[in-house]
Amino acid sequence: MSLDGGPEYPVTTDFSDVAPGSLALAEEPIAFDVDAIRADFPILERTVGGTPLIYLDSANSSQKPRVVVEAVEDHYLNHNANVARAMHMLGAEATEAFEGARAQLAQFIGAHRTEEVVFTKNASEALNLCAYTLGGYLQPGDEIVISVMEHHSNIVPWQLLAQRTGAVLRWFDVTADGRLDLDKAAAEGLLNERTKIVSVAYVSNVLGTINPISHIAALGHSVGATVVVDASQAVPQLAVNMADLGADLVAFTGHKMVGPTGIGVLWGRYDLLAALPPFLAGGEMIEVVTMAGSTYAPPPHRFEAGTPPIAQAVGLSAAAQYLSAIGMNQITAHEREITGYALEGLQSLPGVTVLGPNELVDRGGAVSFTLTAADQQPIHPHDVSHLLDSRGIAVRAGHHCARPLHERFGVQSSTRASFYLYTTRAEIDALIESLDYTIAFFGRLR
Amino acid sequence: MKVEELYQEIILDHYRSKHHSGLREPYQAEVQHVNPTCGDEVRLRVHLAGDTVSDVSYESVGCSISQASTSVMADLVIGHDVAHGLGLYEEFLTMMQGKGQIEPNEERLEDGIAFAGVAKFPARVKCALIGWSAFRDAIIQAQSAIS
Numbered sequence: 001m002s003l004d005g006g007p008e009y010p011v012t013t014d015f016s017d018v019a020p021g022s023l024a025l026a027e028e029p030i031a032f033d034v035d036a037i038r039a040d041f042p043i044l045e046r047t048v049g050g051t052p053l054i055y056l057d058s059a060n061s062s063q064k065p066r067v068v069v070e071a072v073e074d075h076y077l078n079h080n081a082n083v084a085r086a087m088h089m090l091g092a093e094a095t096e097a098f099e100g101a102r103a104q105l106a107q108f109i110g111a112h113r114t115e116e117v118v119f120t121k122n123a124s125e126a127l128n129l130c131a132y133t134l135g136g137y138l139q140p141g142d143e144i145v146i147s148v149m150e151h152h153s154n155i156v157p158w159q160l161l162a163q164r165t166g167a168v169l170r171w172f173d174v175t176a177d178g179r180l181d182l183d184k185a186a187a188e189g190l191l192n193e194r195t196k197i198v199s200v201a202y203v204s205n206v207l208g209t210i211n212p213i214s215h216i217a218a219l220g221h222s223v224g225a226t227v228v229v230d231a232s233q234a235v236p237q238l239a240v241n242m243a244d245l246g247a248d249l250v251a252f253t254g255h256k257m258v259g260p261t262g263i264g265v266l267w268g269r270y271d272l273l274a275a276l277p278p279f280l281a282g283g284e285m286i287e288v289v290t291m292a293g294s295t296y297a298p299p300p301h302r303f304e305a306g307t308p309p310i311a312q313a314v315g316l317s318a319a320a321q322y323l324s325a326i327g328m329n330q331i332t333a334h335e336r337e338i339t340g341y342a343l344e345g346l347q348s349l350p351g352v353t354v355l356g357p358n359e360l361v362d363r364g365g366a367v368s369f370t371l372t373a374a375d376q377q378p379i380h381p382h383d384v385s386h387l388l389d390s391r392g393i394a395v396r397a398g399h400h401c402a403r404p405l406h407e408r409f410g411v412q413s414s415t416r417a418s419f420y421l422y423t424t425r426a427e428i429d430a431l432i433e434s435l436d437y438t439i440a441f442f443g444r445l446r
Numbered sequence: 447m448k449v450e451e452l453y454q455e456i457i458l459d460h461y462r463s464k465h466h467s468g469l470r471e472p473y474q475a476e477v478q479h480v481n482p483t484c485g486d487e488v489r490l491r492v493h494l495a496g497d498t499v500s501d502v503s504y505e506s507v508g509c510s511i512s513q514a515s516t517s518v519m520a521d522l523v524i525g526h527d528v529a530h531g532l533g534l535y536e537e538f539l540t541m542m543q544g545k546g547q548i549e550p551n552e553e554r555l556e557d558g559i560a561f562a563g564v565a566k567f568p569a570r571v572k573c574a575l576i577g578w579s580a581f582r583d584a585i586i587q588a589q590s591a592i593s
Binding site for chain 2: 389
């Protein structure tokens with residue numbers, strides 16, 4: 001595969017002079033104050049049947065600070081028009097806002113170039129874009145490597161691609177404590193000269209495991225594979241730097257990082273993006289269209305057919321600025337503290353089994369677990385989450401879009417509590433107390 | 447309604463020991479139904495002898511509501527007319543879609559009336575219906591297999 005953009009994809013649009021958002025960051029980090037942060041999230045003031053809402057489902061979708069909602073509102077109320085094709089004042093304002101959001105995101109993730117940021121509708125679309133565009137280079141017998149801990153959105157696009165091309169889908173297994181089993185992979189020659197694509201999660205949405213992406217990227221590159229990363233759970237909680245990560249393509253989504261729904265990001269190395277064919281076709285992604293054929297815009301617009309999520313990009317830009325103002329390192333530290341506290345609490349309850357790492361090493365802020373009553377009968381996660389919901393606690397129950405991983409651990413489903421910058425120790429206390437109640441409730445009735 | 451009231455003793459009894467559980471021969475149709483949101487799965491077989499449902503056997507995993515509901519369904523339909531079973535399916539469905547406003551017929555639904563409260567919790571309605579839907583689907587397939 002040629003990674004060189006070549007003359008067929010000349011850079012015709014230059015947005016490098018568009019400045020990122022205007023928010024000036026303080027020289028010294030602001031002290032992390034969870035109560036002050038909570039005041040930015042009006043939804044956290046809601047109550048459920050008289051008790052305060054305790055939202056422990058941020059790995060599913062995070063809540064939004066007022067500043068993000070207001071940025072979207074301001075865009076619609078004062079600057080709304082289509083981008084890149086409306087030749088008037090509002091069109092120019094909307095285009096600048098949209099491209100400014102791209103610059104903001106590029107800065108947030110440490111991209112070399114603003115044009116490396118492609119806006120999609122979500123992480124799933126970004127991963128489908130990868131599978132579709134990389135697929136043209138595959139031959140029957142080539143191998144695609146994923147892992148058993150992937151979210152369905154990083155499994156199914158590759159299954160479809162394998163079916164289309166005759167490529168073979170293989171995967172990393174996990175160890176009993178929920179880490180990628182790199183030793184087993186090495187022993188069985190998982191990565192080899194047939195490997196053309198490696199696609200793994202940065203942070204597991206079920207286990208919370210933080211995978212050694214730079215190491216995996218180096219392994220992938222050593223056999224000539226393109227390395228794709230699903231960073232949906234990583235970008236919200238870790239300071240991610242694309243220039244250092246070592247991956248070729250990285251997908252994430254806006255709504256898990258206090259941004260709006262309806263927008264995701266695909267970051268790609270510019271030379272790789274420039275070599276990839278279009279994905280969806282339509283307006284905006286073209287250069288010249290004739291009835292005989294068309295030429296395509298350079299990245300990122302080549303991959304943004306149709307009217308893009310403009311207001312959502314504005315909201316996502318505000319989200320990135322909000323997280324930056326607090327400081328990603330402080331957010332990581334807070335999540336780590338809360339996760340450690342939750343693991344401690346969960347392990348104090350008889351009948352709780354945590355899936356994934358029990359210790360804080362390389363571990364993000366999602367904890368999945370199973371529950372058994374005193375008589376050793378399992379309590380189904382759907383029953384657990386319903387009882388918790390009645391006490392105002394929102395968790396997720398089921399396989400969390402990772403059915404193969406649950407099968408690997410021999411459980412049908414699990415309950416997941418996930419945390420974010422607004423989660424408090426008191427909320428973890430309430431979770432543990434309610435789980436204790438749940439165990440007793442189902443134990444007593446049996 | 448408090449959620450604790452949802453978990454009536456009848457439901458937990460059926461959950462504890464599911465009636466007619468396990469896959470059996472013979473059968474004319476086998477179906478698999480899943481609830482992708484929570485991962486509940488049921489594989490269900492139906493055997494008809496003329497117009498009579500002579501057996502319903504199943505293997506299932508899922509929450510207490512889905513497991514108990516499937517167990518109650520099997521109790522209610524085995525040994526009865528196909529028309530009776532499908533009629534009960536319709537009645538159960540109506541109760542589940544009634545948002546808790548429909549007074550169930552205890553004579554006909556027996557233990558099934560314990561699920562009346564489920565209708566007040568939209569997120570759980572699908573749980574209560576999974577076994578019943580599988581039963582109806584299997585009946586239709588068994589009938590077309592025979593004819």
